[in-house]
Amino acid sequence: xxxxxxxxxxxxxxxxxxxxxxxxxxxxxxxxxxxxxxxxxxxxxxxxxxxxxxxxxxxxxxxxxxxxxxxxxxxxxxxxxxxxxxxxxxxxxxxxxxxxxxxxxxxxxxxxxxxxxxxxxxxxxxxxxxxxxxxxxxxxxxxxxxxxxxxxxxxxxxxxxxxxxxxxxxxxxxxxxxxxxxxxxxxxxxxxxxxxxxxxxxxxxxxxxxxxxxxxxxxxxxxxxxx
Amino acid sequence: xxxxxxxxxxxxxxxxxxxxxxxxxxxxxxxxxxxxxxxxxxxxxxxxxxxxxxxxxxxxxxxxxxxxxxxxxxxxxxxxxxxxxxxxxxxxxxxxxxxxxxxxxxxxxxxxxxxxxxxxxxxxxxxxxxxxxxxxxxxxxxxxxxxxxxxxxxxxxxxxxxxxxxxxxxxxxxxxxxxxxxxxxxxxxxxxxxxxxxxxxxxxxxxxxxxxxxxxxxxxxxxxxxxxxxxxxxxxxxxxxxxxxxxxxxxxxxxxxxxxxxxxxxxxxxxxxxxxxxxxxxxxxxxxxxxxxxxxxxxxxxxxxxxxxxxxxxxxxxxxxxxxxxxxxxxxxxxxxxxxxxxx
Numbered sequence: 001x002x003x004x005x006x007x008x009x010x011x012x013x014x015x016x017x018x019x020x021x022x023x024x025x026x027x028x029x030x031x032x033x034x035x036x037x038x039x040x041x042x043x044x045x046x047x048x049x050x051x052x053x054x055x056x057x058x059x060x061x062x063x064x065x066x067x068x069x070x071x072x073x074x075x076x077x078x079x080x081x082x083x084x085x086x087x088x089x090x091x092x093x094x095x096x097x098x099x100x101x102x103x104x105x106x107x108x109x110x111x112x113x114x115x116x117x118x119x120x121x122x123x124x125x126x127x128x129x130x131x132x133x134x135x136x137x138x139x140x141x142x143x144x145x146x147x148x149x150x151x152x153x154x155x156x157x158x159x160x161x162x163x164x165x166x167x168x169x170x171x172x173x174x175x176x177x178x179x180x181x182x183x184x185x186x187x188x189x190x191x192x193x194x195x196x197x198x199x200x201x202x203x204x205x206x207x208x209x210x211x212x213x214x215x216x217x218x219x220x221x222x223x224x225x226x227x
Numbered sequence: 228x229x230x231x232x233x234x235x236x237x238x239x240x241x242x243x244x245x246x247x248x249x250x251x252x253x254x255x256x257x258x259x260x261x262x263x264x265x266x267x268x269x270x271x272x273x274x275x276x277x278x279x280x281x282x283x284x285x286x287x288x289x290x291x292x293x294x295x296x297x298x299x300x301x302x303x304x305x306x307x308x309x310x311x312x313x314x315x316x317x318x319x320x321x322x323x324x325x326x327x328x329x330x331x332x333x334x335x336x337x338x339x340x341x342x343x344x345x346x347x348x349x350x351x352x353x354x355x356x357x358x359x360x361x362x363x364x365x366x367x368x369x370x371x372x373x374x375x376x377x378x379x380x381x382x383x384x385x386x387x388x389x390x391x392x393x394x395x396x397x398x399x400x401x402x403x404x405x406x407x408x409x410x411x412x413x414x415x416x417x418x419x420x421x422x423x424x425x426x427x428x429x430x431x432x433x434x435x436x437x438x439x440x441x442x443x444x445x446x447x448x449x450x451x452x453x454x455x456x457x458x459x460x461x462x463x464x465x466x467x468x469x470x471x472x473x474x475x476x477x478x479x480x481x482x483x484x485x486x487x488x489x490x491x492x493x494x495x496x497x498x499x500x501x502x503x504x505x506x507x508x509x510x511x512x513x514x515x516x517x518x519x520x521x522x523x524x525x526x527x528x529x530x531x532x533x534x535x536x537x538x539x540x541x542x543x544x545x546x547x548x549x550x551x552x553x554x555x556x557x558x559x560x561x562x563x564x565x566x567x568x569x570x571x
Contacts (some may be wrong), residue, residue: 119313124302
Protein backbone atom coordinates (compact mmCIF):
# COMPACT_ATOMS: atom_id res chain seq x y z
CA UNK A 1 0.00 0.00 0.00
CA UNK A 2 2.83 2.37 0.83
CA UNK A 3 4.41 1.56 -2.52
CA UNK A 4 1.27 2.65 -4.30
CA UNK A 5 1.24 5.92 -2.45
CA UNK A 6 1.98 8.91 -4.71
CA UNK A 7 4.90 10.69 -3.10
CA UNK A 8 5.19 13.54 -5.61
CA UNK A 9 3.74 16.26 -3.27
CA UNK A 10 6.59 15.49 -0.88
CA UNK A 11 9.22 15.90 -3.59
CA UNK A 12 7.61 19.06 -4.95
CA UNK A 13 7.47 20.48 -1.43
CA UNK A 14 11.05 19.55 -0.58
CA UNK A 15 12.41 20.91 -3.84
CA UNK A 16 10.45 24.14 -3.52
CA UNK A 17 11.35 24.60 0.11
CA UNK A 18 15.05 23.89 -0.34
CA UNK A 19 15.46 26.20 -3.29
CA UNK A 20 13.37 28.97 -1.70
CA UNK A 21 15.39 28.70 1.50
CA UNK A 22 18.66 29.00 -0.39
CA UNK A 23 17.40 32.02 -2.34
CA UNK A 24 15.98 33.64 0.77
CA UNK A 25 19.18 32.96 2.72
CA UNK A 26 21.27 35.06 0.36
CA UNK A 27 18.63 37.69 -0.36
CA UNK A 28 17.76 38.12 3.31
CA UNK A 29 21.38 38.46 4.40
CA UNK A 30 22.15 40.82 1.52
CA UNK A 31 19.12 42.96 2.27
CA UNK A 32 19.92 43.03 5.99
CA UNK A 33 23.49 44.12 5.33
CA UNK A 34 22.35 46.75 2.85
CA UNK A 35 19.64 48.22 5.09
CA UNK A 36 21.95 48.21 8.12
CA UNK A 37 24.34 50.66 6.46
CA UNK A 38 21.68 53.09 5.27
CA UNK A 39 20.80 56.40 6.89
CA UNK A 40 18.12 56.01 9.57
CA UNK A 41 15.17 57.33 7.55
CA UNK A 42 15.79 55.11 4.53
CA UNK A 43 16.28 52.24 6.96
CA UNK A 44 12.82 52.67 8.47
CA UNK A 45 11.14 52.82 5.07
CA UNK A 46 12.93 49.78 3.63
CA UNK A 47 12.42 47.88 6.83
CA UNK A 48 8.67 48.40 6.47
CA UNK A 49 8.71 47.33 2.82
CA UNK A 50 10.77 44.21 3.47
CA UNK A 51 8.60 43.18 6.40
CA UNK A 52 5.32 43.80 4.63
CA UNK A 53 4.86 40.27 3.19
CA UNK A 54 4.97 38.95 6.73
CA UNK A 55 1.92 40.87 7.94
CA UNK A 56 -0.19 40.46 4.80
CA UNK A 57 -2.50 37.42 4.64
CA UNK A 58 -0.98 34.96 2.14
CA UNK A 59 -4.05 35.07 -0.08
CA UNK A 60 -3.76 38.84 -0.35
CA UNK A 61 -0.11 38.42 -1.20
CA UNK A 62 -1.04 35.83 -3.82
CA UNK A 63 -3.62 38.19 -5.24
CA UNK A 64 -1.05 40.95 -5.65
CA UNK A 65 1.44 38.53 -7.18
CA UNK A 66 -1.23 37.45 -9.63
CA UNK A 67 -1.84 41.09 -10.57
CA UNK A 68 1.87 41.74 -10.83
CA UNK A 69 2.96 38.63 -12.72
CA UNK A 70 -0.25 37.58 -14.47
CA UNK A 71 -0.39 37.40 -18.25
CA UNK A 72 -2.24 40.70 -18.58
CA UNK A 73 0.25 42.68 -16.47
CA UNK A 74 3.23 44.52 -18.01
CA UNK A 75 5.60 42.26 -16.06
CA UNK A 76 3.73 39.17 -17.23
CA UNK A 77 3.88 40.44 -20.81
CA UNK A 78 7.60 41.00 -20.48
CA UNK A 79 8.12 37.47 -19.13
CA UNK A 80 5.91 36.07 -21.86
CA UNK A 81 8.03 37.91 -24.43
CA UNK A 82 11.03 36.12 -22.97
CA UNK A 83 9.23 32.81 -23.30
CA UNK A 84 8.56 32.41 -19.60
CA UNK A 85 5.17 31.59 -18.24
CA UNK A 86 5.42 31.96 -14.51
CA UNK A 87 1.86 31.62 -13.35
CA UNK A 88 0.79 28.03 -12.58
CA UNK A 89 4.33 26.72 -13.09
CA UNK A 90 6.60 25.07 -10.55
CA UNK A 91 8.73 28.23 -10.47
CA UNK A 92 5.71 30.06 -9.08
CA UNK A 93 5.79 27.85 -5.97
CA UNK A 94 9.38 28.98 -5.44
CA UNK A 95 8.43 32.63 -6.00
CA UNK A 96 5.59 32.54 -3.46
CA UNK A 97 7.61 30.45 -1.02
CA UNK A 98 10.52 32.86 -1.21
CA UNK A 99 8.38 35.93 -0.79
CA UNK A 100 6.58 34.67 2.32
CA UNK A 101 9.85 33.49 3.91
CA UNK A 102 11.97 36.50 2.96
CA UNK A 103 10.83 38.78 5.83
CA UNK A 104 11.66 36.07 8.36
CA UNK A 105 15.20 35.63 7.05
CA UNK A 106 15.70 39.36 6.63
CA UNK A 107 14.54 40.18 10.14
CA UNK A 108 16.47 37.42 11.89
CA UNK A 109 19.61 38.30 9.92
CA UNK A 110 19.29 41.95 10.89
CA UNK A 111 18.71 41.03 14.50
CA UNK A 112 21.72 38.71 14.39
CA UNK A 113 23.95 41.40 12.86
CA UNK A 114 22.79 44.04 15.29
CA UNK A 115 23.44 41.95 18.37
CA UNK A 116 27.13 41.73 17.43
CA UNK A 117 29.04 44.08 19.73
CA UNK A 118 29.44 47.38 17.89
CA UNK A 119 32.95 47.87 19.28
CA UNK A 120 34.12 44.63 17.62
CA UNK A 121 33.17 46.00 14.22
CA UNK A 122 34.62 49.42 15.03
CA UNK A 123 37.92 47.96 16.15
CA UNK A 124 38.12 45.88 12.97
CA UNK A 125 37.80 49.07 10.98
CA UNK A 126 40.61 50.80 12.88
CA UNK A 127 42.81 47.81 11.98
CA UNK A 128 42.38 48.81 8.35
CA UNK A 129 40.38 45.72 7.35
CA UNK A 130 38.29 46.13 4.18
CA UNK A 131 34.50 46.07 4.62
CA UNK A 132 34.22 42.78 2.72
CA UNK A 133 36.66 41.04 5.08
CA UNK A 134 34.92 42.46 8.14
CA UNK A 135 31.61 41.12 6.85
CA UNK A 136 32.84 37.67 5.83
CA UNK A 137 35.33 36.95 8.60
CA UNK A 138 33.85 38.78 11.58
CA UNK A 139 30.20 39.78 11.23
CA UNK A 140 28.97 36.58 9.54
CA UNK A 141 30.65 34.08 11.89
CA UNK A 142 29.55 36.02 14.95
CA UNK A 143 25.96 36.10 13.66
CA UNK A 144 25.88 32.40 12.86
CA UNK A 145 23.45 31.24 15.57
CA UNK A 146 20.95 33.89 14.51
CA UNK A 147 21.39 33.10 10.84
CA UNK A 148 20.77 29.40 11.52
CA UNK A 149 17.55 30.30 13.26
CA UNK A 150 16.64 32.34 10.19
CA UNK A 151 17.25 29.36 7.92
CA UNK A 152 15.06 27.09 10.01
CA UNK A 153 12.28 29.66 10.24
CA UNK A 154 12.38 30.26 6.48
CA UNK A 155 12.37 26.54 5.78
CA UNK A 156 9.39 25.90 8.04
CA UNK A 157 7.47 28.87 6.69
CA UNK A 158 7.98 27.83 3.05
CA UNK A 159 7.14 24.24 3.82
CA UNK A 160 3.81 25.31 5.26
CA UNK A 161 3.01 27.89 2.58
CA UNK A 162 -0.50 27.47 1.24
CA UNK A 163 -2.42 30.62 0.33
CA UNK A 164 -0.11 32.52 -1.97
CA UNK A 165 1.11 29.33 -3.62
CA UNK A 166 -2.41 28.18 -4.39
CA UNK A 167 -3.23 31.59 -5.85
CA UNK A 168 -0.31 31.79 -8.29
CA UNK A 169 0.80 28.19 -8.75
CA UNK A 170 -2.49 26.36 -8.42
CA UNK A 171 -2.94 22.69 -7.70
CA UNK A 172 -1.32 20.71 -10.48
CA UNK A 173 -0.44 17.23 -9.17
CA UNK A 174 3.20 16.32 -9.75
CA UNK A 175 4.05 19.89 -10.65
CA UNK A 176 2.78 22.54 -8.25
CA UNK A 177 0.94 20.42 -5.71
CA UNK A 178 2.86 20.86 -2.49
CA UNK A 179 2.15 19.03 0.77
CA UNK A 180 -0.17 21.63 2.34
CA UNK A 181 -2.13 21.88 -0.90
CA UNK A 182 -2.30 18.10 -1.19
CA UNK A 183 -3.70 17.94 2.33
CA UNK A 184 -6.35 20.50 1.57
CA UNK A 185 -7.54 18.77 -1.57
CA UNK A 186 -7.37 15.32 0.00
CA UNK A 187 -9.63 16.50 2.82
CA UNK A 188 -11.92 18.24 0.38
CA UNK A 189 -12.40 15.06 -1.59
CA UNK A 190 -12.96 13.06 1.60
CA UNK A 191 -9.70 11.09 1.40
CA UNK A 192 -8.89 11.32 5.10
CA UNK A 193 -6.30 8.53 4.96
CA UNK A 194 -4.09 10.38 2.48
CA UNK A 195 -4.57 13.64 4.35
CA UNK A 196 -3.56 11.98 7.58
CA UNK A 197 -0.42 10.53 6.02
CA UNK A 198 0.63 13.95 4.73
CA UNK A 199 -0.18 15.60 8.04
CA UNK A 200 1.99 13.08 9.85
CA UNK A 201 4.81 13.69 7.40
CA UNK A 202 4.66 17.47 7.76
CA UNK A 203 4.66 17.17 11.53
CA UNK A 204 7.69 14.93 11.34
CA UNK A 205 9.52 17.39 9.08
CA UNK A 206 8.66 20.36 11.30
CA UNK A 207 9.84 18.48 14.35
CA UNK A 208 13.09 17.69 12.57
CA UNK A 209 13.50 21.40 11.80
CA UNK A 210 13.13 22.32 15.43
CA UNK A 211 15.59 19.70 16.58
CA UNK A 212 18.07 20.84 13.95
CA UNK A 213 17.67 24.43 15.05
CA UNK A 214 18.34 23.74 18.69
CA UNK A 215 21.31 21.53 17.79
CA UNK A 216 22.76 24.24 15.55
CA UNK A 217 22.14 26.92 18.11
CA UNK A 218 23.91 24.84 20.69
CA UNK A 219 26.88 24.11 18.48
CA UNK A 220 27.35 27.70 17.39
CA UNK A 221 27.31 28.98 20.93
CA UNK A 222 29.83 26.34 21.81
CA UNK A 223 32.06 27.51 18.99
CA UNK A 224 32.08 31.10 20.17
CA UNK A 225 32.83 30.39 23.79
CA UNK A 226 35.10 27.41 23.32
CA UNK A 227 37.81 27.33 25.96
CA UNK B 228 53.57 61.79 16.13
CA UNK B 229 51.96 65.14 15.53
CA UNK B 230 48.28 65.62 16.03
CA UNK B 231 46.02 68.61 15.60
CA UNK B 232 42.44 68.36 16.79
CA UNK B 233 40.04 71.26 16.37
CA UNK B 234 36.46 70.02 16.34
CA UNK B 235 32.94 70.89 17.29
CA UNK B 236 30.01 68.52 17.57
CA UNK B 237 26.52 69.11 18.85
CA UNK B 238 25.48 66.48 21.36
CA UNK B 239 22.15 66.09 23.16
CA UNK B 240 23.33 67.69 26.41
CA UNK B 241 26.06 70.07 25.27
CA UNK B 242 28.25 71.03 22.36
CA UNK B 243 31.59 69.29 22.27
CA UNK B 244 34.29 71.79 21.42
CA UNK B 245 37.95 70.93 21.72
CA UNK B 246 41.12 72.31 20.19
CA UNK B 247 44.58 71.02 20.98
CA UNK B 248 47.88 70.10 19.43
CA UNK B 249 50.15 67.26 20.43
CA UNK B 250 53.77 66.85 19.43
CA UNK B 251 55.41 63.57 20.42
CA UNK B 252 53.85 63.44 23.88
CA UNK B 253 51.56 61.14 25.77
CA UNK B 254 48.32 62.82 26.75
CA UNK B 255 45.63 61.96 29.27
CA UNK B 256 42.12 63.33 28.97
CA UNK B 257 40.35 63.69 32.30
CA UNK B 258 36.89 64.84 33.24
CA UNK B 259 33.65 63.73 34.87
CA UNK B 260 31.56 61.01 33.25
CA UNK B 261 29.77 62.27 30.17
CA UNK B 262 32.04 65.26 29.65
CA UNK B 263 32.86 64.30 26.07
CA UNK B 264 36.18 62.53 26.62
CA UNK B 265 35.29 59.31 24.84
CA UNK B 266 33.41 61.22 22.15
CA UNK B 267 36.62 63.14 21.42
CA UNK B 268 38.50 59.87 20.95
CA UNK B 269 35.70 58.51 18.75
CA UNK B 270 35.88 61.58 16.53
CA UNK B 271 39.64 61.12 16.13
CA UNK B 272 39.22 57.42 15.34
CA UNK B 273 36.47 58.21 12.84
CA UNK B 274 33.57 56.39 14.50
CA UNK B 275 31.79 59.70 14.98
CA UNK B 276 31.70 62.65 12.63
CA UNK B 277 32.22 66.14 14.07
CA UNK B 278 29.94 68.89 12.77
CA UNK B 279 32.82 71.20 12.06
CA UNK B 280 36.58 71.42 12.25
CA UNK B 281 39.80 69.66 11.37
CA UNK B 282 41.81 66.65 12.51
CA UNK B 283 45.34 66.33 11.15
CA UNK B 284 47.70 63.47 11.99
CA UNK B 285 51.33 63.74 10.85
CA UNK B 286 50.41 66.03 7.95
CA UNK B 287 47.63 63.68 6.86
CA UNK B 288 44.21 65.32 6.98
CA UNK B 289 41.83 62.85 8.61
CA UNK B 290 38.92 65.23 8.79
CA UNK B 291 38.26 68.68 7.38
CA UNK B 292 34.70 69.90 7.27
CA UNK B 293 35.51 72.80 4.95
CA UNK B 294 37.24 70.65 2.37
CA UNK B 295 34.72 67.85 2.81
CA UNK B 296 37.33 65.33 3.93
CA UNK B 297 36.30 62.56 6.31
CA UNK B 298 38.53 59.49 6.10
CA UNK B 299 36.83 56.30 7.27
CA UNK B 300 38.42 54.57 10.30
CA UNK B 301 40.04 51.95 8.07
CA UNK B 302 42.10 54.65 6.33
CA UNK B 303 43.13 56.67 9.39
CA UNK B 304 45.88 54.50 10.88
CA UNK B 305 44.62 55.25 14.34
CA UNK B 306 44.60 52.38 16.83
CA UNK B 307 41.80 52.21 19.39
CA UNK B 308 41.77 50.17 22.58
CA UNK B 309 38.23 49.67 23.86
CA UNK B 310 37.40 49.36 27.53
CA UNK B 311 36.23 45.79 26.91
CA UNK B 312 39.12 45.20 24.42
CA UNK B 313 36.67 44.05 21.68
CA UNK B 314 38.67 40.94 20.78
CA UNK B 315 37.24 38.74 18.03
CA UNK B 316 35.74 35.97 20.17
CA UNK B 317 35.66 33.37 17.39
CA UNK B 318 39.36 33.70 16.60
CA UNK B 319 42.38 32.43 18.48
CA UNK B 320 45.01 34.79 19.85
CA UNK B 321 47.20 34.17 16.79
CA UNK B 322 44.25 34.77 14.44
CA UNK B 323 43.24 37.93 16.26
CA UNK B 324 46.73 39.32 15.74
CA UNK B 325 47.23 37.85 12.27
CA UNK B 326 44.15 39.45 10.75
CA UNK B 327 45.54 42.90 11.55
CA UNK B 328 48.90 42.33 9.86
CA UNK B 329 49.08 43.98 6.44
CA UNK B 330 49.13 41.45 3.61
CA UNK B 331 52.50 42.55 2.30
CA UNK B 332 54.28 41.16 5.34
CA UNK B 333 55.31 37.68 6.29
CA UNK B 334 52.39 36.94 8.56
CA UNK B 335 53.65 33.87 10.41
CA UNK B 336 56.93 35.50 11.30
CA UNK B 337 55.33 38.72 12.46
CA UNK B 338 52.78 36.84 14.57
CA UNK B 339 55.62 35.00 16.32
CA UNK B 340 57.50 38.24 16.96
CA UNK B 341 54.45 40.02 18.32
CA UNK B 342 53.42 37.08 20.52
CA UNK B 343 56.87 37.19 22.06
CA UNK B 344 56.98 40.96 22.52
CA UNK B 345 53.63 40.95 24.28
CA UNK B 346 54.48 38.11 26.64
CA UNK B 347 51.88 35.80 25.12
CA UNK B 348 53.81 32.61 24.20
CA UNK B 349 51.79 29.44 24.72
CA UNK B 350 48.50 31.24 24.18
CA UNK B 351 48.59 31.26 20.36
CA UNK B 352 45.74 28.78 20.05
CA UNK B 353 43.68 30.05 23.00
CA UNK B 354 40.35 31.82 22.50
CA UNK B 355 39.87 35.26 24.07
CA UNK B 356 37.19 34.12 26.52
CA UNK B 357 39.62 31.72 28.14
CA UNK B 358 42.19 34.45 28.84
CA UNK B 359 42.60 36.56 31.96
CA UNK B 360 41.87 40.29 31.82
CA UNK B 361 45.54 41.21 31.58
CA UNK B 362 46.15 38.70 28.79
CA UNK B 363 43.11 39.94 26.89
CA UNK B 364 44.42 43.47 27.13
CA UNK B 365 47.84 42.45 25.87
CA UNK B 366 46.23 40.64 22.92
CA UNK B 367 44.19 43.77 22.14
CA UNK B 368 47.32 45.94 22.29
CA UNK B 369 49.25 43.43 20.19
CA UNK B 370 46.49 43.33 17.58
CA UNK B 371 46.37 47.11 17.50
CA UNK B 372 50.11 47.51 16.97
CA UNK B 373 50.17 44.73 14.37
CA UNK B 374 48.27 47.13 12.11
CA UNK B 375 51.05 49.73 12.59
CA UNK B 376 49.00 52.73 13.68
CA UNK B 377 50.46 56.22 13.74
CA UNK B 378 48.50 57.13 16.85
CA UNK B 379 47.14 55.05 19.70
CA UNK B 380 43.89 55.88 21.50
CA UNK B 381 43.19 54.23 24.85
CA UNK B 382 39.66 54.46 26.29
CA UNK B 383 39.93 53.88 30.03
CA UNK B 384 42.41 51.10 29.41
CA UNK B 385 42.77 49.85 32.97
CA UNK B 386 39.22 50.13 34.25
CA UNK B 387 38.48 46.42 33.77
CA UNK B 388 41.61 45.14 35.54
CA UNK B 389 42.08 44.33 39.19
CA UNK B 390 44.61 46.37 41.11
CA UNK B 391 47.61 44.11 40.78
CA UNK B 392 47.12 43.67 37.06
CA UNK B 393 46.47 47.36 36.66
CA UNK B 394 49.76 48.29 38.26
CA UNK B 395 51.54 45.65 36.23
CA UNK B 396 50.03 46.87 32.96
CA UNK B 397 50.73 50.50 33.83
CA UNK B 398 54.38 49.57 34.15
CA UNK B 399 54.40 47.54 30.95
CA UNK B 400 52.35 49.84 28.77
CA UNK B 401 55.00 52.34 27.61
CA UNK B 402 57.36 49.49 26.70
CA UNK B 403 54.65 47.50 24.91
CA UNK B 404 53.65 50.52 22.87
CA UNK B 405 57.20 50.69 21.62
CA UNK B 406 57.50 54.44 21.49
CA UNK B 407 54.07 54.92 19.95
CA UNK B 408 52.46 58.01 21.43
CA UNK B 409 49.05 57.70 22.93
CA UNK B 410 45.98 59.65 23.92
CA UNK B 411 44.31 58.12 26.93
CA UNK B 412 40.94 58.74 28.55
CA UNK B 413 40.90 58.10 32.28
CA UNK B 414 39.07 58.88 35.50
CA UNK B 415 42.05 58.08 37.65
CA UNK B 416 44.33 60.99 38.59
CA UNK B 417 47.23 58.78 39.56
CA UNK B 418 46.98 56.93 36.27
CA UNK B 419 46.96 60.20 34.35
CA UNK B 420 49.94 61.49 36.28
CA UNK B 421 51.92 58.29 35.90
CA UNK B 422 51.34 57.73 32.23
CA UNK B 423 51.26 61.10 30.55
CA UNK B 424 53.32 64.25 30.24
CA UNK B 425 50.34 66.49 29.63
CA UNK B 426 46.78 66.39 30.85
CA UNK B 427 43.70 67.74 29.13
CA UNK B 428 40.79 68.49 31.46
CA UNK B 429 37.24 68.56 30.10
CA UNK B 430 33.79 69.34 31.42
CA UNK B 431 30.47 69.61 29.54
CA UNK B 432 32.30 69.20 26.25
CA UNK B 433 34.62 72.15 26.84
CA UNK B 434 38.35 72.14 27.44
CA UNK B 435 39.07 73.59 30.85
CA UNK B 436 42.84 73.17 30.75
CA UNK B 437 45.63 71.56 28.78
CA UNK B 438 49.03 71.70 30.40
CA UNK B 439 51.90 69.68 31.81
CA UNK B 440 50.92 67.39 34.66
CA UNK B 441 53.11 69.21 37.22
CA UNK B 442 51.70 72.64 36.44
CA UNK B 443 48.14 71.36 36.48
CA UNK B 444 48.42 69.60 39.81
CA UNK B 445 50.50 72.30 41.55
CA UNK B 446 48.85 75.37 40.09
CA UNK B 447 45.43 74.48 38.71
CA UNK B 448 44.21 77.44 36.64
CA UNK B 449 40.72 77.45 38.11
CA UNK B 450 38.49 75.82 40.64
CA UNK B 451 36.71 73.46 38.22
CA UNK B 452 40.03 72.00 37.07
CA UNK B 453 41.25 71.67 40.64
CA UNK B 454 38.06 69.83 41.60
CA UNK B 455 38.36 67.41 38.68
CA UNK B 456 41.97 66.84 39.66
CA UNK B 457 40.93 65.78 43.13
CA UNK B 458 40.66 68.93 45.26
CA UNK B 459 38.12 68.20 48.01
CA UNK B 460 38.47 71.04 50.54
CA UNK B 461 37.13 74.28 49.08
CA UNK B 462 35.70 77.45 50.62
CA UNK B 463 34.66 80.80 49.22
CA UNK B 464 37.25 83.36 50.26
CA UNK B 465 38.00 87.05 50.38
CA UNK B 466 41.17 88.92 51.22
CA UNK B 467 40.80 90.92 54.40
CA UNK B 468 44.39 92.04 54.91
CA UNK B 469 47.56 91.91 52.88
CA UNK B 470 48.55 88.64 54.46
CA UNK B 471 45.19 87.29 55.53
CA UNK B 472 42.15 85.79 53.87
CA UNK B 473 38.75 84.91 55.24
CA UNK B 474 37.21 81.53 54.44
CA UNK B 475 33.52 81.81 55.44
CA UNK B 476 32.59 78.24 54.62
CA UNK B 477 35.20 76.95 57.01
CA UNK B 478 34.54 79.86 59.38
CA UNK B 479 38.16 80.92 59.79
CA UNK B 480 40.82 83.45 58.92
CA UNK B 481 43.90 82.11 57.21
CA UNK B 482 47.33 83.57 57.01
CA UNK B 483 48.22 83.56 53.34
CA UNK B 484 50.03 85.80 50.89
CA UNK B 485 49.68 85.72 47.15
CA UNK B 486 47.27 87.34 44.78
CA UNK B 487 45.04 90.15 45.87
CA UNK B 488 41.70 89.24 44.37
CA UNK B 489 40.57 85.94 45.78
CA UNK B 490 37.23 84.22 45.32
CA UNK B 491 37.97 80.72 46.60
CA UNK B 492 40.55 78.92 48.64
CA UNK B 493 41.29 75.22 48.66
CA UNK B 494 43.71 72.70 50.04
CA UNK B 495 44.42 69.13 49.00
CA UNK B 496 43.56 66.47 51.57
CA UNK B 497 47.17 65.29 51.43
CA UNK B 498 48.40 68.74 52.46
CA UNK B 499 46.29 69.21 55.58
CA UNK B 500 48.44 68.48 58.65
CA UNK B 501 46.76 66.92 61.66
CA UNK B 502 48.71 67.33 64.90
CA UNK B 503 48.26 67.58 68.64
CA UNK B 504 49.81 71.05 68.98
CA UNK B 505 48.67 74.36 67.52
CA UNK B 506 50.71 76.34 65.01
CA UNK B 507 50.31 78.68 62.11
CA UNK B 508 46.86 78.48 60.41
CA UNK B 509 45.82 75.72 62.72
CA UNK B 510 42.48 75.18 64.38
CA UNK B 511 41.12 72.75 66.87
CA UNK B 512 39.12 70.08 65.12
CA UNK B 513 36.92 67.11 65.76
CA UNK B 514 37.35 63.97 63.66
CA UNK B 515 33.90 62.74 62.67
CA UNK B 516 34.61 59.79 60.41
CA UNK B 517 37.62 57.79 59.34
CA UNK B 518 38.15 55.80 56.17
CA UNK B 519 41.08 53.52 56.75
CA UNK B 520 43.31 52.16 54.02
CA UNK B 521 46.17 49.81 54.59
CA UNK B 522 48.77 52.52 55.10
CA UNK B 523 46.86 55.78 55.05
CA UNK B 524 43.66 57.07 56.58
CA UNK B 525 41.23 59.67 55.32
CA UNK B 526 39.97 61.76 58.23
CA UNK B 527 36.72 63.67 57.87
CA UNK B 528 36.83 66.52 60.35
CA UNK B 529 35.01 69.61 61.54
CA UNK B 530 36.69 72.80 62.75
CA UNK B 531 35.66 73.71 66.31
CA UNK B 532 35.20 77.44 65.83
CA UNK B 533 32.50 79.93 66.82
CA UNK B 534 30.75 79.87 63.48
CA UNK B 535 31.24 76.27 62.61
CA UNK B 536 28.60 74.68 60.54
CA UNK B 537 28.35 71.06 59.60
CA UNK B 538 31.09 71.40 57.03
CA UNK B 539 33.35 68.38 56.83
CA UNK B 540 36.90 68.71 55.56
CA UNK B 541 39.23 65.89 54.58
CA UNK B 542 42.77 65.08 55.49
CA UNK B 543 44.77 62.11 54.28
CA UNK B 544 47.35 61.09 56.85
CA UNK B 545 49.87 58.34 57.33
CA UNK B 546 48.37 55.73 59.64
CA UNK B 547 51.41 55.45 61.90
CA UNK B 548 51.35 59.21 62.31
CA UNK B 549 47.63 59.17 63.12
CA UNK B 550 48.12 56.47 65.74
CA UNK B 551 50.87 58.49 67.40
CA UNK B 552 48.67 61.59 67.54
CA UNK B 553 45.76 59.60 68.93
CA UNK B 554 47.96 58.37 71.77
CA UNK B 555 48.60 61.97 72.78
CA UNK B 556 44.83 62.41 73.11
CA UNK B 557 42.77 65.50 72.44
CA UNK B 558 42.75 68.23 71.38
CA UNK B 559 43.57 67.65 67.69
CA UNK B 560 44.56 70.50 65.43
CA UNK B 561 44.18 70.81 61.68
CA UNK B 562 46.82 72.96 60.11
CA UNK B 563 46.64 74.54 56.63
CA UNK B 564 50.23 75.42 55.66
CA UNK B 565 50.16 78.81 53.86
CA UNK B 566 52.32 77.61 50.96
CA UNK B 567 49.93 74.72 50.27
CA UNK B 568 46.79 76.84 50.01
CA UNK B 569 45.43 77.13 46.47
CA UNK B 570 43.86 80.49 45.72
CA UNK B 571 41.38 81.09 42.91
